[in-house]
Amino acid sequence: MDNIQYIVDEVIGSRHSVRAFLPDQPVSKSIIESILAVSSRAPSGTNTQPWKVYVVSGKKRDEIVEKVCNAQLQVNADPSLKEQYTETFSYYPEKWISPYIDRRRENGWGLYGLLNIQRGEKEKMAAQQLRNYKLFDAPVGIFVTVNKAMGIGAKMDIAMMLQNIMLSAKARGLDTCPQAAWNHFHQIVLDSLNAPDDEELVCTIALGYADKNAPVNTFHTPREPVENFTTFLE
Ligand SMILES: Cc1cc2nc3c(=O)[nH]c(=O)nc-3n(C[C@H](O)[C@H](O)[C@H](O)COP(=O)(O)O)c2cc1C
Structure with missing residues (x-):
C-alpha cells in the first residue's frame, strides 16, 4: 500500500471517541493552532468557512464545566427544568426507526457494559451523563459555533471541519470526543464564551491525551460492511 494511503487510513481507522482523558497533561497552544490551521482546509460551500472556534482551557474551562454540571444536577433533581435547556436544532430524530434505534441501543449498552452499569441503575447513568459536562476530564474543550444567519448547509461544512480536527489531533498523539450533549446548555456556554447573540453552538469536542x-x-x-450501505449503479 502506498505510504500516504496507509497513514491516512491508519489515522481515520484509529480515531475513536475517548471518554477518559489525563486531566493533568495539558495540550500546548501551538499544537492546537496547528490542528486548527490544517483543519480549516475543510471544504465549505462556496468557501464560506462558516465555523467559529472557541478553545477553552484553564480557568475558563473549569468555569464552564462547573456552570453546566450545576445546571445538569438541577435538572436531575427537578426534571421539569429540562424544558429550559432545549437544543437550538434537533440532532436526533423525534421518533426513532430501525435500524438506527437498534444501533443506538447496542452502542449505549456496550458503553454501559464496560462501565459496569446495569439496566435500571439510574444514578450511575446520570453520573456518566455528567461526565460529558466535565469534558471527560479533558483539559481542553473546543466549542464550535455558527452564525444563525447561515443555512443548514453550514452545519455540513462544520461537520467536515470537526472531523479534520479529530483526525489531525489523532495524528499528533491526541484524542477527542465529539459531544452534542453540550448543545442543551448552549445558552450557558455561549454566555460564558462571551459569544455574540447571533451565534449558535453546533458541537463541542473534548481534546486531550487519552x-x-x-x-x-x-x-x-x-x-x-460497505455492501450494507452502498448501491453501485452502472
Ligand atoms: C456530532 C456527534 C455528537 C456526539 N455526541 C456525543 C456526546 O454528547 N457524548 C458522547 O459520549 N459521545 C458522543 N458522540 C460520540 C458517538 O457516540 C460516537 O462517535 C459513536 O458511538 C461511534 O464511535 P466512535 O466515535 O468511537 O467511532 C457524538 C458523535 C458525534 C458525531
Whole structure:
C-alpha cells in the first residue's frame, strides 16, 4: 500500500471517541493552532468557512464545566427544568426507526457494559451523563459555533471541519470526543464564551491525551460492511 494511503487510513481507522482523558497533561497552544490551521482546509460551500472556534482551557474551562454540571444536577433533581435547556436544532430524530434505534441501543449498552452499569441503575447513568459536562476530564474543550444567519448547509461544512480536527489531533498523539450533549446548555456556554447573540453552538469536542488505562477507552464501535450501505449503479 502506498505510504500516504496507509497513514491516512491508519489515522481515520484509529480515531475513536475517548471518554477518559489525563486531566493533568495539558495540550500546548501551538499544537492546537496547528490542528486548527490544517483543519480549516475543510471544504465549505462556496468557501464560506462558516465555523467559529472557541478553545477553552484553564480557568475558563473549569468555569464552564462547573456552570453546566450545576445546571445538569438541577435538572436531575427537578426534571421539569429540562424544558429550559432545549437544543437550538434537533440532532436526533423525534421518533426513532430501525435500524438506527437498534444501533443506538447496542452502542449505549456496550458503553454501559464496560462501565459496569446495569439496566435500571439510574444514578450511575446520570453520573456518566455528567461526565460529558466535565469534558471527560479533558483539559481542553473546543466549542464550535455558527452564525444563525447561515443555512443548514453550514452545519455540513462544520461537520467536515470537526472531523479534520479529530483526525489531525489523532495524528499528533491526541484524542477527542465529539459531544452534542453540550448543545442543551448552549445558552450557558455561549454566555460564558462571551459569544455574540447571533451565534449558535453546533458541537463541542473534548481534546486531550487519552487515559490508556481507563476501561471506557477500550470501547470500539462496529461499522456495517460497505455492501450494507452502498448501491453501485452502472
Ligand atoms: C456530532 C456527534 C455528537 C456526539 N455526541 C456525543 C456526546 O454528547 N457524548 C458522547 O459520549 N459521545 C458522543 N458522540 C460520540 C458517538 O457516540 C460516537 O462517535 C459513536 O458511538 C461511534 O464511535 P466512535 O466515535 O468511537 O467511532 C457524538 C458523535 C458525534 C458525531
